[in-house]
Amino acid sequence: MYKYYFRPGYQSKDLLIEVFDGAENETFVSDFFSAISEIKPEMAEVSDLWMNDEILITYDSEIGQFTLSKDIWGFAFVMAENNQNGLNLLNSILEKATLFEKVEVDFEKYK
Template sequence: MITEILEKLGLRKKKSTDYYTVDKNYHEVFKYEFMPTFDKETDDYMIRFSTAKNGDHLLEKLLMIIDRLGFDSDGTSEMIDEIWINAKSTNGRITITKDIWDFVFILAENNKADLEKIDAELNRSNDFEKMETEK
């Protein structure tokens, strides 16, 4: 399913075999934080998922949300230990990153508006729970 979404978004060329597989019967409530980035010299924000038991399933859900919100493909990069999925809107770019430890981030340089749209969509879903961050 995740490969089909990547192909639909134009982020991956069609292949005969799937790179990711996700159990359609699997359910997990993914906890996330909407918080400032670790770079204290910017006013940028991020959405951080750090407790996912199944990062592939989380990524599939996030890609469905990005597609539903109307973001356009802006390419992908696969590194040795992580994947970056880039999308764009009229507000700018966002990047979803997932590493081999299943830490997932949604980053947006100078684009808090799109992160707020994604946050609102996550709040409407029973699949996600927002955690409050300490100030």
């Protein structure tokens, strides 16, 4: 099971999804996209940030555009600065997904 927070970015009002447990699994990306397949995500752009050991994948979907960031330390973030409504819908989908568990978080920690 993957555990995630739906939280604000540090010193930001924009929300994001942080997968903090399980993102290091080889099957994470395919499991994530199976869980959200109902919104029909399609890869739009890939950026390999080798200096940060991170990959950014931007997707178009029926609920708008979002970006998945995954690093070598086992963290993954889903961000959608200009699509917060879509990110809320994505969170709603993950809340119902069998492989994902939302962990409540104190928003005050991120101010």
